[in-house]
Amino acid sequence: MYVAVKGGEKAIENAHAWMAEERRGSPDVEELSLPQIREQLGLAVNRVMAEGSMYDPDLAALAIKQARGDLIEAIFLIRAYRTTLPRFGCSCPVNTADMACDRRISATFKDAPGGQVLGPTFDYTHRLLDFKLAADGDVPLAPEGVPRQEATPHIMQFLKGEDLIQDEPETDAAPGDLTREPMEFPTTRPLRLQSLTRGDEGFVLGMAYSTQRGYARNHAFVGELRIGTVAVEMDIPELGFSIEIGDIELTECETVNQFKGSKTEPPQFTRGYGLVFGQSERKAIAMALVDRALRWKELGEDDQGAPAQDEEFVLSHSDNIQATGFLEHIKLPHYVDFQSELELIRKLRREAQDLAKSKGAAE
Amino acid sequence: MNEYNFAYLDEQTKRMIRRAILKGLAVPGYQVPFASREMPMPYGWGTGGVQVSAAILTPEDRFKVIDQGADDTTNAVSIRKFFEKTAGIATTEKTARASVIQTRHRIPEARLREDQIIVYQVPIPEPLRFLEPRETETRKMHSLEEYGMMHVKLYEDISQHGAISTAYAYPVKVSGRYVMDPSPIPKFDNPKLEMDAIQLFGAGREQRIYAVPPHTRIVSLDFEDYTFEATKAEHSCDLCGAGDSYLDEVIMDDAGNRMFVCSDTDYCRSRRSAGHVGRLGEESAA
Numbered sequence: 225m226y227v228a229v230k231g232g233e234k235a236i237e238n239a240h241a242w243m244a245e246e247r248r249g250s251p252d253v254e255e256l257s258l259p260q261i262r263e264q265l266g267l268a269v270n271r272v273m274a275e276g277s278m279y280d281p282d283l284a285a286l287a288i289k290q291a292r293g294d295l296i297e298a299i300f301l302i303r304a305y306r307t308t309l310p311r312f313g314c315s316c317p318v319n320t321a322d323m324a325c326d327r328r329i330s331a332t333f334k335d336a337p338g339g340q341v342l343g344p345t346f347d348y349t350h351r352l353l354d355f356k357l358a359a360d361g362d363v364p365l366a367p368e369g370v371p372r373q374e375a376t377p378h379i380m381q382f383l384k385g386e387d388l389i390q391d392e393p394e395t396d397a398a399p400g401d402l403t404r405e406p407m408e409f410p411t412t413r414p415l416r417l418q419s420l421t422r423g424d425e426g427f428v429l430g431m432a433y434s435t436q437r438g439y440a441r442n443h444a445f446v447g448e449l450r451i452g453t454v455a456v457e458m459d460i461p462e463l464g465f466s467i468e469i470g471d472i473e474l475t476e477c478e479t480v481n482q483f484k485g486s487k488t489e490p491p492q493f494t495r496g497y498g499l500v501f502g503q504s505e506r507k508a509i510a511m512a513l514v515d516r517a518l519r520w521k522e523l524g525e526d527d528q529g530a531p532a533q534d535e536e537f538v539l540s541h542s543d544n545i546q547a548t549g550f551l552e553h554i555k556l557p558h559y560v561d562f563q564s565e566l567e568l569i570r571k572l573r574r575e576a577q578d579l580a581k582s583k584g585a586a587e
Numbered sequence: 588m589n590e591y592n593f594a595y596l597d598e599q600t601k602r603m604i605r606r607a608i609l610k611g612l613a614v615p616g617y618q619v620p621f622a623s624r625e626m627p628m629p630y631g632w633g634t635g636g637v638q639v640s641a642a643i644l645t646p647e648d649r650f651k652v653i654d655q656g657a658d659d660t661t662n663a664v665s666i667r668k669f670f671e672k673t674a675g676i677a678t679t680e681k682t683a684r685a686s687v688i689q690t691r692h693r694i695p696e697a698r699l700r701e702d703q704i705i706v707y708q709v710p711i712p713e714p715l716r717f718l719e720p721r722e723t724e725t726r727k728m729h730s731l732e733e734y735g736m737m738h739v740k741l742y743e744d745i746s747q748h749g750a751i752s753t754a755y756a757y758p759v760k761v762s763g764r765y766v767m768d769p770s771p772i773p774k775f776d777n778p779k780l781e782m783d784a785i786q787l788f789g790a791g792r793e794q795r796i797y798a799v800p801p802h803t804r805i806v807s808l809d810f811e812d813y814t815f816e817a818t819k820a821e822h823s824c825d826l827c828g829a830g831d832s833y834l835d836e837v838i839m840d841d842a843g844n845r846m847f848v849c850s851d852t853d854y855c856r857s858r859r860s861a862g863h864v865g866r867l868g869e870e871s872a873a
Binding site: 232233235236300303304306307308310403404405406407408409410536540545546548549550551552553556557558559560561563564565566567568571572575 | 591595597620621622623624625626627629630631632634654655656659660661662663664665668691692693710721722723748749750752754755756771772773774775792794818819820833834835836850
C-alpha cells in the first residue's frame with residue numbers, strides 16, 4: 225500500500241551526519257589542522273580567497289577542510305559568510321608599484337629596472353612525481369639573496385614614455401560594487417574586472433584560451449607579471465588621513481597587445497589587466513586576456529562574434545557559485561512539472577494516433 | 588552559532604529588498620533588479636524566495652513552506668528549518684493558518700485570503716528568455732511591450748503539435764501590460780493567480796523581484812480559437828477522492844501500477860480528516 229513520502233527531516237540529519245563522518249575519513253589517520261592547510265595547500269587557499277572575494281587565509285583553510293577539498297564548495301562557504309559582514313567602506317586603491325615582489329617577470333624585455341625575479345614558481349620544474357615527498361617532506365632552506373629596498377617600477381611605464389601604449393584615463397570616481405548593485409548590461413570596465421577576478425578560474429581560463437586560438441585573437445605578451453605583498457590603506461574620516469589596515473598578497477598581470485589601430489585609435493599597443501588575491505598567476509593572466517577581448521568596443525575594433533568578446537555571455541556565466549547552484553538544483557524534486565509534461569505528451573500522442581487511425585480508416 | 592539578525596539578513600538589506608517589493612507591487616509584473624545577496628543555500632534552491640520571505644517576515648508571522656505542494660519535501664524542510672533557526676517564528680503545515688507561504692512549483696488548492704502573502708521561488712524570471720537569451724534585448728522588448736515573439740512561439744506550437752506545448756511556467760499577461768513568468772507552476776494553477784492574497788516572486792541568482800497585488804487581472808496567453816486550458820491528470824485523488832486538485836502520479840509496483848494523489852498534502856489531509864475517502868483511501872487511513 226502506498227505511504228506518502230515522509231521523514232525528509234530525519235533523512236537530512238542522517239545524511240549530514242554521514243557526510244561529517246566521511247569528511248573526517250579514517251580515524252586511524254591524523255586529523256588535518258587548519259595551519260597545515262593554510263601553509264601547505266597555499267594555492268588552494270588563494271583560489272578560495274580570490275573566488276570567495278574575501279581575504280582571510282585562516283577562514284579559507286577552514287572552508288577547504290569543511291568542504292572536503294571541494295574548492296567550489298569552499299568558495300561558496302566563504303561567499304555566504306562574507307555577505308553577513310558589515311561593509312565599512314572602501315580602501316584607497318592599492319599601489320602595486322610599491323609591491324614587495326616575490327616574483328616579477330616580463331616577457332617583453334630581456335631585462336628592466338627591478339630585474340627578472342623568478343620567485344617561488346612551478347615554471348621550469350620537470351613534472352615528475354617526487355616520490356621522496358611521499359616519504360619525507362623535509363626540504364633544505366632555499367638560498368637567500370638581499371631583498372630589494374627600492375620600489376620596482378611597472379614595465380608599462382617604459383612604453384608610456386614613448387606614447388606607444390594606449391593611455392588609461394585616470395579617475396577618482398568611486399567604482400561600483402557588484403555585490404551591492406545588480407549588474408546591468410552594458411556594464412563598465414571596473415565592474416567587469418570585479419566580476420572576472422571572482423570568476424571561476426576554469427571558466428576564465430577557457431575563455432582566455434579561446435582568444436589565443438583565434439576566437440577574437442589579440443595576441444598578448446605578458447608585459448609584466450608580479451606577485452607580492454602590498455599595504456592596504458583606508459581613509460578614516462575622523463582622522464582626516466589614511467592609515468594602513470593590513471597587508472595582502474596579490475598577483476598582477478599586465479598584457480601588451482598588438483593593435484593596428486582603428487577608425488578612432490592610432491596604431492599603438494593596448495593592454496589587458498588582471499589582479500587577483502594571493503599567488504594566482506594562471507588566473508591573473510587569463511583575466512588580462514579576457515579583459516582585453518572585452519574591450520573591443522571601446523577601442524573601435526570589429527565584433528567578431530567570438531564568445532570572449534561578448535560581455536553579457538562572459539560575465540553572466542563566470543560565477544561558479546551561481547553556476548553550480550543552478551546546475552545542481554535540477555536534483556531537487558520536479559515531479560509536479562514532470563507530471564504536467566507527462567499529461568501533455570500523452571495528450572499529443574493520443575491525438576496523433578487518433579489522426580493516424582482516422583486516416584487509415586479513410587484509405 | 589553566531590547570532591544573526593532576525594531572519595538572517597541585516598536590516599539595510601531588508602530595506603533594499605522591501606523597496607524592490609514595493610516597486611514590484613506598484614508596477615505589477617515588472618521585473619525589478621535587486622542586489623541579491625549570497626545566501627547560505629545554493630543559488631537555484633530558493634535564494635530569491637528566501638530573501639523575499641526574510642524581508643517581509645515579522646515575529647508574529649506563521650510561516651509555511653511547500654515544494655511540489657508538499658511540506659515534507661527535503662528542500663521545503665530545509666528552508667522551514669532555516670527560518671525556525673534564524674527568525675524563531677512559528678511554522679505550520681496548514682494553508683489556512685499561515686500568514687506567509689513560501690512555495691516552489693505550486694499554488695495551494697485552498698483559496699488564499701487577503702491577510703496572506705505567497706512567496707514564489709523563481710529560477711528564470713524572464714518569460715522571454717528561451718526565445719531571446721540576451722537580457723539587454725528582453726528588457727527592451729518589455730519596455731516596448733513587444734510580445735509578438737511569444738505569440739509566434741505559441742502559434743508554432745499549435746501548427747506543429749495541434750496544441751500549445753507549454754505545460755508549466757505558462758506565460759501570463761498581468762493587468763494588461765507585462766508578460767510574466769508565473770514561475771514553474773503547472774498551468775493547472777494559472778487560474779488561481781487571480782487571488783485575494785499578495786503574490787511576491789523572488790529570483791536570487793537572476794537578481795529580480797516581481798509582484799502581483801491582490802485582485803489583479805491575470806490572463807494566460809492564448810488565441811480565440813485555441814483557448815487556454817488548465818489541465819491535470821484525468822483522475823480523482825486515490826486517497827481523498829478530490830476531483831478538483833492537481834495530482835501526482837505514483838508508481839506502486841514493478842508491474843507499473845499507478846495511483847494518483849493530491850500534490851497539495853495539506854489539502855488532501857484536511858479532506859481526509861473531514862471524512863472524504865478515495866479509491867484506495869480506507870486502507871491507508873488505518
